[in-house]
Amino acid sequence: MPETHLPGGFVNAVVRVGDTVRRTPAQRSAFVHELLGLFERRGWPGxxxxxxxxxxxxxxxxxxxGHVAWEEAQPDGVTSDASLARAAELVREFHDLTAGTPLAGAEEVVCHNDLSPRNTVYRDADGEGLRPVAFIDWDLATPGRRIHDVAHVCWQYAGLGPGATDAPRRVRLICDAYGLADRGGVVAAILWWQDRCRRGIEADAAAGLPHAVRLRAAGAVEQVGAAHDWVAAHRADLERALL
Ligand SMILES: Nc1ncnc2c1ncn2[C@@H]1O[C@H](COP(=O)(O)OP(=O)(O)O)[C@@H](O)[C@H]1O
Ligand SMILES: [Mg+2]
Known part of the structure; x- marks a missing residue:
């Protein structure tokens, strides 16, 4: 059967073969495969x-x-409030499925740790526009705290950084749709992610990892740095919206 290259990956060469996708297993793939097995047993389609x-x-x-939102410009359905809310609900679903399981260990849940539109499949099921239906690219999943994934969703899906529109309201919408009880640490967690991401690209590029070298050459370090500075500068507005 022929192999077709799938665009939109940053780390792996991913191909489609019929109804399947073939990917180089990640370092911690045994954990990921157990996690995907748990989702299958529980009948979770996400x-x-x-x-x-x-x-x-x-x-x-x-x-x-479906449609994977890996390109810069996206149709309205992807960026709509309804899609933001649905993404947050989907995160809540898999967090609740993993809470209290051996995979979560001593942590609250299993976190995806790389939630973003480019790792999300969207479909228009009811003619209302594209909505998230599943997350892909679970390579970085680990036991973690709910707030970590929620903060990553705020950063990536609300596009926090220079040029962000309506950010405080959209961050609140995400936390409401997820049902996050304690929001006091959300903005701090966003800043933590951005800082970690910038340092990660720098360190991996310095070590010669090809995907990080590509990202650095494309200006990703400066871009994440600018997003971090933007969130730091708007911290009070964002935190007020979450009260
Ligand atoms: N299970 C899947 N179903 C549909 N498309 C997929 C699937 N897995 C990957 N893809 C496609 O392949 C691209 C790269 O896959 P991804 O797992 O995100 O790789 P990377 O780790 O390099 O980011 C995605 O943008 C998506 O278009
Ligand atoms: Mg990916």
């Missing part, structure tokens, strides 16, 4: 199914049909 390995040692995942 993640690809794991189907084992192919003859070349690549992981075989179910292809999730």
């Amino acid at each position: 993640a690809p199914r794991f189907h084992g390995f192919d003859e070349r040692g690549r992981e075989i995942l179910g292809f999730v049909a």
Whole structure:
């Protein structure tokens, strides 16, 4: 069966073969495969199914049909309030599914740790526009705190940084849709993510990791730095909206 390259990845060469996707397994892929197995057993449709390995040692995942929002410009449906809210609800669903399981260990839940529109599949199921239906790219999933994923969603889906529109209201909308009880640490967690991401790209690029070298060459360090400075400068407004 022919292999077609799938665009939009930053780390892995991902190809489609029929109804499946083939990907190089990540370092911690055993954990990820257990997690995808848990989602399958619980019948949760928000993640690809794991189907084992192919003859070349690549992981075989179910292809999730739809629109992956990896490009800069996106249709209105992707950026709509309804899609923001639905993304937050989907996060709540898998957090609740993993809470109290051995995979979460001593932590609250299992976090995806890389939630963003470019790792989200959108579909227009009812003619109202594209809405998130599943998250892909679970390579970085670990036990963690709910607020960490929620903060990442605020950063990535509300596009926090220079040029962000309506940010305080949209951050509140995400936290409301998730049902996050304690929001006191959300903005601090966003700043923590941005700082960690910038340092990560710098360190990985310095170590010669190809994806990080590409990101650095494309200006990602400056871009994340600018987003961090923007959130720091708007911290009071954002925190007031979350009271
Ligand atoms: N299970 C899947 N179903 C549909 N498309 C997928 C799936 N997994 C990956 N893709 C496509 O491949 C691209 C890269 O995959 P991803 O897992 O995000 O790789 P990377 O780790 O390099 O970011 C995605 O942008 C998406 O278009
Ligand atoms: Mg990805």
